[in-house]
Amino acid sequence: MTTIPTGRPTLCTIDLAALRWNLRQVRAKVGAQVKILSMVKANGYGHGAPAVARVLAEEGSDGFGVATLEEGVELRQAGIGKPILVVAGTYVEQLDQFFENNLTPVVHDLESLRRLENAVQARGATMNVHLKIDTGMGRIGFLAAEIDFWLAELKKLRALQIDGMFSHFSTAENVAGDFTRAQLVTFSNQVQRLRAEGIAPPLVHLANSAATITLPAAYFDMVRPGIMLYGIYPSAAMANQIELKPVLSWQTRIVQLKKVPAGTSISYGQTFVTERESLIATLPVGYADGYSRLLSNRGAALVRGKRAPVAGRVCMDLTMLDVTAIANVQQGDEVVLLGRQGAAEISADEMAGWANTISYEVLTSIAARVPRIHHNS
Numbered sequence: 001m002t003t004i005p006t007g008r009p010t011l012c013t014i015d016l017a018a019l020r021w022n023l024r025q026v027r028a029k030v031g032a033q034v035k036i037l038s039m040v041k042a043n044g045y046g047h048g049a050p051a052v053a054r055v056l057a058e059e060g061s062d063g064f065g066v067a068t069l070e071e072g073v074e075l076r077q078a079g080i081g082k083p084i085l086v087v088a089g090t091y092v093e094q095l096d097q098f099f100e101n102n103l104t105p106v107v108h109d110l111e112s113l114r115r116l117e118n119a120v121q122a123r124g125a126t127m128n129v130h131l132k133i134d135t136g137m138g139r140i141g142f143l144a145a146e147i148d149f150w151l152a153e154l155k156k157l158r159a160l161q162i163d164g165m166f167s168h169f170s171t172a173e174n175v176a177g178d179f180t181r182a183q184l185v186t187f188s189n190q191v192q193r194l195r196a197e198g199i200a201p202p203l204v205h206l207a208n209s210a211a212t213i214t215l216p217a218a219y220f221d222m223v224r225p226g227i228m229l230y231g232i233y234p235s236a237a238m239a240n241q242i243e244l245k246p247v248l249s250w251q252t253r254i255v256q257l258k259k260v261p262a263g264t265s266i267s268y269g270q271t272f273v274t275e276r277e278s279l280i281a282t283l284p285v286g287y288a289d290g291y292s293r294l295l296s297n298r299g300a301a302l303v304r305g306k307r308a309p310v311a312g313r314v315c316m317d318l319t320m321l322d323v324t325a326i327a328n329v330q331q332g333d334e335v336v337l338l339g340r341q342g343a344a345e346i347s348a349d350e351m352a353g354w355a356n357t358i359s360y361e362v363l364t365s366i367a368a369r370v371p372r373i374h375h376n377s
């Protein structure tokens with residue numbers, strides 16, 4: 001349990017009991033034989049990677065996925081001992097730190113393969129790597145269609161050992177669709193082909209959260225859930241297939257309350273003008289905290305269990321709400337930006353809809369200056 005900082009009341013609370021619950025749901029889905037690589041990149045999807053990884057490790061996560069070497073080092077420094085895969089690109093310049101921190105890099109093209117092989121060989125060492133195959137994402141990865149070409153190179157490896165092989169789905173929200181099926185078939189064929197040529201990585205993995213929930217055929221040796229660990233469904237249609245609990249909530253308190261006459265403009269650009277005598281609450285949160293400017297005149301927050309609309313433009317550090325319709329509002333009242341207050345709730349998906357984005361971006365955009373308070377409720 002972290003101590004609640006005094007002063008500026010804008011903070012996120014992270015419910016570690018909900019996080020544990022969500023991991024248990026993943027385990028119940030995939031069974032004891034399939035490993036779980038918990039995705040904790042981007043600071044644990046904004047939840048605070050060290051604290052999240054510690055809890056998930058205790059709950060039986062078999063390893064962790066991060067995007068960058070620096071994220072992996074942060075986890076090692078926090079005492080995480082389980083395998084850590086750095087998924088979003090490998091830079092040979094960082095080889096020393098990969099060794100020092102026992103992190104596993106991904107090779108994703110011939111250039112990264114050759115450079116890493118040569119650098120590791122030059123040290124007289126060996127290194128485990130995972131092979132990334134592009135089966136339809138069109139980002140990093142060996143192109144499945146060019147397997148004849150790169151397979152020949154794999155066979156020449158001396159220093160690098162292929163410990164894993166993986167790909168990534170592009171249509172998470174439509175796991176039953178043709179494109180997803182085609183990616184699964186392509187990936188399975190690549191696995192078969194490698195095995196036939198004597199390369200049998202012990203860790204074959206493909207499933208993100210959506211596939212973990214709905215596509216057991218994609219489990220192979222390990223799944224890589226991300227968003228579901230944080231209590232968010234990859235698509236609303238999956239809500240009846242597994243029970244997840246949101247982990248993060250985001251609160252602040254009213255820093256100033258003012259009664260203004262009709263015709264008063266609020267915030268930059270006069271985009272909101274009161275039509276009646278109004279009660280305007282100012283919140284100490286703004287787009288520099290990750291509260292998107294796209295929520296200007298679109299978003300809402302919870303005050304005394306009711307929704308209050310955002311009035312005018314979200315500023316860098318402050319945002320105004322129209323609380324005229326809510327009884328007994330006081331300066332200092334708690335305001336929930338994301339999460340529950342009484343019976344009311346604002347989900348990351350709802351906020352994402354206001355900002356024309358996805359829950360992932362809402363969560364990972366919450367700025368570092370917003371303290372994360374972890375509790376086991």
Ligand SMILES: Cc1ncc(COP(=O)(O)O)c(C=O)c1O
Binds near residue numbers: 210226227234
């Ligand atoms: C390579 C990789 N695997 C797994 C995931 C987890 O995906 P999700 O959060 O949809 O479960 C991600 C997330 O973007 C990813 O990039």
